[in-house]
Amino acid sequence: MYKIVMLGPPGSGKGTQAKFLAKELNIPAISTGKIFRDAMRKGSELGLKVKDRMDAGILIDDELTNQIVKERLQQSDTVNGYILDGYPRSIPQVKFLESLDSITHAINVDSSDEIVMKRIASRRMCKECGANFNILFKPTKVENVCDKCNGELYIRSDSKPDSVKERIATYHEVGDPILKYYREKKLLVDINGEPSIEEVWNEVKDKLKI
Numbered sequence: 666m667y668k669i670v671m672l673g674p675p676g677s678g679k680g681t682q683a684k685f686l687a688k689e690l691n692i693p694a695i696s697t698g699k700i701f702r703d704a705m706r707k708g709s710e711l712g713l714k715v716k717d718r719m720d721a722g723i724l725i726d727d728e729l730t731n732q733i734v735k736e737r738l739q740q741s742d743t744v745n746g747y748i749l750d751g752y753p754r755s756i757p758q759v760k761f762l763e764s765l766d767s768i769t770h771a772i773n774v775d776s777s778d779e780i781v782m783k784r785i786a787s788r789r790m791c792k793e794c795g796a797n798f799n800i801l802f803k804p805t806k807v808e809n810v811c812d813k814c815n816g817e818l819y820i821r822s823d824s825k826p827d828s829v830k831e832r833i834a835t836y837h838e839v840g841d842p843i844l845k846y847y848r849e850k851k852l853l854v855d856i857n858g859e860p861s862i863e864e865v866w867n868e869v870k871d872k873l874k875i
Contacts, residue, residue, distance in 0.1 A: 671750045673774035674836045676781035677858040678865060682774055683750040685866050689875060692746040695737055697730060706795055720822045731761045755839050759846055771847035774858040778833050785829045789818040
């Protein structure tokens with residue numbers, strides 16, 4: 666059984682690899698960022714709580730995030746394993762997750778700050794349906810028009826340069842101790858996130874022996 670956490674800076678490609686793993690292993694990929702963005706788009710109480718912090722590239726507080734993850738892991742589709750993308754993002758979250766379950770792998774998809782900046786600046790999202798695109802790797806057929814619903818695309822506030830710099834700085838501040846923690850636990854799997862998506866996926870499969 667695989668119970669995996671995906672680690673790495675924003676824009677490293679860990680979300681893409683999480684989706685590949687979910688399909689290969691037939692277990693859910695759970696993105697806390699997507700949960701938050703969906704709530705923001707719907708204008709829910711949760712969405713209102715996190716909007717200002719996400720706009721500024723600031724991490725959501727541990728208590729709120731932990732509760733969301735706990736509720737999600739209690740759903741029936743996680744009984745045979747799961748992949749957590751975007752969680753844990755602090756040592757207190759690591760400890761909380763340990764109190765809920767024992768993970769099998771912590772996959773660190775790493776990329777340089779320069780590559781991360783370029784990738785995130787290329788992200789686009791549909792105003793209507795929330796579909797994600799990237800003008801470098803996943804461009805739309807018509808510029809700035811969603812392939813799925815023909816809605817207008819926009820650059821998320823947390824993908825703008827100042828916000829991205831803040832996100833990267835925050836990641837190193839809180840993420841490096843997490844990597845050290847899982848490395849000492851011998852759970853960390855280091856992956857080079859800079860080659861092509863296919864090359865990264867091949868390395869993931871090789872190191873997880875799947």
